[in-house]
Amino acid sequence: MTPRPQSRARQVAVRREPVPTVRTDGHLLQARGVSPADTKSDRKPVQVMKFGGTSVADSACIRQVVEIVRKAAKQNRVVVVVSAMAGVTNKLVEAAARSEAGDGDSVRTILKTLRAQHFAAADALIPSGPRRQLLAAKLTKLFDDCEGLCEGTVLLRQLTPRARDAVWSLGERLSSPMLAAALEEAGTSAEAVEAMDVVVTNARHGAADPLMDLTRARCEARLRPLLSGKIVPVTTGFIGATEEGVLTILGRGGSDYSATIIGAALGADEVVIWTDVDGVLTADPGHVREARTIPEMSYREASEHAHFGAKVLHPKTLRALAQCTFPVSVRNTFAPSRPGTRITPEGAVKSSGVKAITAITDVAMIKVGGPRIAKVHDVLGRTFAATAAIRADILLTSHSSAQNDICLIVPAAQAGPTVESLRSEFGPDLRMEVAEHIRIDENAAIVTLVGQNLGATSGLVGRTFAALGKKKVNILATAQGSSDCNISFVVEKKEVKAALNTAHREFKLGNPQISRRATKRK
Numbered sequence: 053m054t055p056r057p058q059s060r061a062r063q064v065a066v067r068r069e070p071v072p073t074v075r076t077d078g079h080l081l082q083a084r085g086v087s088p089a090d091t092k093s094d095r096k097p098v099q100v101m102k103f104g105g106t107s108v109a110d111s112a113c114i115r116q117v118v119e120i121v122r123k124a125a126k127q128n129r130v131v132v133v134v135s136a137m138a139g140v141t142n143k144l145v146e147a148a149a150r151s152e153a154g155d156g157d158s159v160r161t162i163l164k165t166l167r168a169q170h171f172a173a174a175d176a177l178i179p180s181g182p183r184r185q186l187l188a189a190k191l192t193k194l195f196d197d198c199e200g201l202c203e204g205t206v207l208l209r210q211l212t213p214r215a216r217d218a219v220w221s222l223g224e225r226l227s228s229p230m231l232a233a234a235l236e237e238a239g240t241s242a243e244a245v246e247a248m249d250v251v252v253t254n255a256r257h258g259a260a261d262p263l264m265d266l267t268r269a270r271c272e273a274r275l276r277p278l279l280s281g282k283i284v285p286v287t288t289g290f291i292g293a294t295e296e297g298v299l300t301i302l303g304r305g306g307s308d309y310s311a312t313i314i315g316a317a318l319g320a321d322e323v324v325i326w327t328d329v330d331g332v333l334t335a336d337p338g339h340v341r342e343a344r345t346i347p348e349m350s351y352r353e354a355s356e357h358a359h360f361g362a363k364v365l366h367p368k369t370l371r372a373l374a375q376c377t378f379p380v381s382v383r384n385t386f387a388p389s390r391p392g393t394r395i396t397p398e399g400a401v402k403s404s405g406v407k408a409i410t411a412i413t414d415v416a417m418i419k420v421g422g423p424r425i426a427k428v429h430d431v432l433g434r435t436f437a438a439t440a441a442i443r444a445d446i447l448l449t450s451h452s453s454a455q456n457d458i459c460l461i462v463p464a465a466q467a468g469p470t471v472e473s474l475r476s477e478f479g480p481d482l483r484m485e486v487a488e489h490i491r492i493d494e495n496a497a498i499v500t501l502v503g504q505n506l507g508a509t510s511g512l513v514g515r516t517f518a519a520l521g522k523k524k525v526n527i528l529a530t531a532q533g534s535s536d537c538n539i540s541f542v543v544e545k546k547e548v549k550a551a552l553n554t555a556h557r558e559f560k561l562g563n564p565q566i567s568r569r570a571t572k573r574k
Contacts, residue, residue: 097321098279099128102289102311105138106328107385108227111176114234120326120388121284122240128321129279131314132242132286134231135307136223137173140166141290144198148219151205159202167195170226177234187233190244191226198222213257217301224288224307232286242284250274251292251313253300260292260300262313262372267292271317287314308366312380316372323378325365326385331393332357332364334561335409339549342562345392346407350399353407353502354380356538360447360500361412370395404505406512406559411548415447416467417496417528420474421457422489428481432458438477444470448498448540450529459529461542467492496528499551500540501559507536516541519558525551 101124108114124130136144143162150158170191178184201218205211228244235242250270253260278285289307292300302309308325315323331345332354349357351370358365364382373380376397383392420435428434432451435458439446448461462470474490482489506512516539517527529542543551556562 097128098131098318099124100131100133100311100315100318100320100323101326102133102307102323103135103231103326103385104307104328105135105140105223107326108134108136108231109138111173113385114173114177114231116385117231117326118234118238118240120385121235122238125240125282125284129282130284131275131279131318131320132231132284133247133289133307133311133314134224134227134286135289136227137169140169140223140226141220141304144220144222147202148205148211148216151202151219152209152211154206154209156203156206159206160199163195163199163202166222167191170195170230174230174233177230178237183233183237187229190229194222194225214298217257218299221288221291221299221301224290228286228288232284235284235286240284241282242286243278245274245278245285245287247288247291247310248293248297248299250287250317251302251310252295253292253302255294255298255300257300259303262292262302263295264313264317264372266295267313268317271314275314275318303366303368305366306368308369309372312369312372315378315380316376321378323380325369325380325382327364327382328384328386329364329382330384330387330390331382332362332395332408334407335552335556336362336411339411339552340409340556340562342556344562345390347391348394348396348400349407350504350537351380351395351397352537353399353504354395356500356535357408357410357502360498360502360538360540361410362408373397399504405503405509406501406506406555406561407503408501409552409555409559409561410500410502411497411552412447412500413497413545413548414464415461415496415498416464417493417542418460418462418467418470418474419457419491419493420460420478420489421452425457425478425482425489428478431478434477435460435474438473439470442466442469442473444473448529448531448542450531459542461496461498461529464494467494493528495545496542497545497548498540498542499548499555500538501555502538505536506539513539515558516555519554520551523550523554525554 101121103117107117121130121132143166147159147162174184174187174191178187198219201215205215225246232242232244250267252263252266252270254263275285289310290301292302294300311323311325332349333343333345335343337343351373354365355370358367358369380395381392384390420431425431439460444462444466446460446462450459471490471492478490501516520527525543525547527541527543531540
């Protein structure tokens with residue numbers, strides 16, 4: 053790479069000027085370009101539509117998205133939230149890592165490939181003319197800025213969290229102007245909007261959380277006038293900014309979260325998550341052939357479903373909806389006539405029992421226990437303090453008070469730091485011990501039953517364990533009672549598929565037609 057001026061490496065793609073604000077009665081408000089009367093002039097429902105990476109993977113996919121948005125915009129006031137093209141964020145993560153390693157050649161190759169990919173899509177979507185020229189200038193600027201930032205990182209061999217967020221966010225910032233231009237080309241008024249202008253977050257780079265009061269004000273100031281003017285805002289998922297305008301990201305896969313944040317901020321009538329499957333499924337179809345679409349779920353069920361391994365929704369997606377009542381739908385971009393899954397505050401009426409089976413395999417089981425641990429004071433409190441100190445995500449816990457034995461399940465990537473923190477915490481108590489009292493098992497997986505009123509469903513646990521026992525699936529640990537919407541248990545990784553299929557059949561969750569065909573083949 054040819055070195056660029058240092059100023060570009062320091063400044064690019066990490067900061068935007070904040071939207072002008074005024075203070076009234078102690079509350080932060082955004083300067084608005086529309087009067088309250090203007091917002092009442094159009095009574096059409098507000099619909100936020102999020103399109104994932106596979107939905108905008110290439111020009112053909114983007115054309116399909118354009119048709120979906122155009123149709124919706126005839127009946128609703130539509131806000132679009134768009135992800136990076138499929139696979140692009142992974143490439144940017146690699147580019148950031150290669151920059152920190154000082155590998156400028158690899159970074160240049162990655163960005164050159166991504167340039168070609170995006171310009172090919174842009175050329176296919178927009179014929180030659182002023183609109184293409186404007187789009188090309190925007191894409192060029194974004195790529196040049198990212199290249200400058202990577203060059204600065206290569207020289208310093210230091211990737212700050214702020215710089216990492218800026219590099220990782222490039223894919224969404226490229227998708228937004230492309231889709232907006234494609235909508236304009238198809239005759240639908242649209243405008244690309246940076247999420248940095250509307251989603252205000254804290255400064256936790258890599259996994260920022262929204263500041264909803266400020267976000268609500270920014271959305272009203274920036275998006276409401278466009279909606280009132282019958283213009284479709286096309287904003288970037290996955291991204292936000294601090295109050296000072298410094299770019300942040302919400303975490304990998306966070307575009308779903310962006311959609312519900314914006315939906316909550318605008319008081320939307322519906323959020324639709326467009327993806328490449330027919331909705332939320334009863335199980336991972338890669339493991340369970342009879343998996344089917346769930347017609348309706350509650351917010352709580354969907355949140356548990358995502359938290360315990362389902363990939364359709366980001367685990368944080370429903371956090372922004374604590375006091376909202378609008379539905380969130382999950383639908384298939386490539387089969388838009390199918391109804392998908394409807395997620396509502398209460399879910400289906402009188403819908404108790406198991407609704408889905410999920411699994412997380414990329415985890416590790418950590419056990420704290422042994423003769424000496426039984427004599428240590430406040431083992432449980434100190435264990436959680438030690439894990440909290442390193443911000444470990446505890447997915448499941450099991451505790452035997454008699455011997456102070458504790459079982460923790462954490463993401464595999466956090467297992468090493470978690471064990472190190474625990475050994476540091478209990479080291480003084482165990483310094484004279486020969487036996488290891490803190491052990492790690494990387495051959496574990498969590499399987500979870502998701503549904504409503506599971507605690508009140510008689511015999512559910514017995515049925516589950518009896519069915520698994522017949523298939524010789526060994527239960528290593530279990531957790532029940534803390535939530536009425538899930539029951540989780542731990543098995544060996546090699547037994548996940550058997551556990552999922554056994555439980556799926558036990559609770560008759562599969563599509564009857566598929567099940568009958570499978571029986572005939574046997």
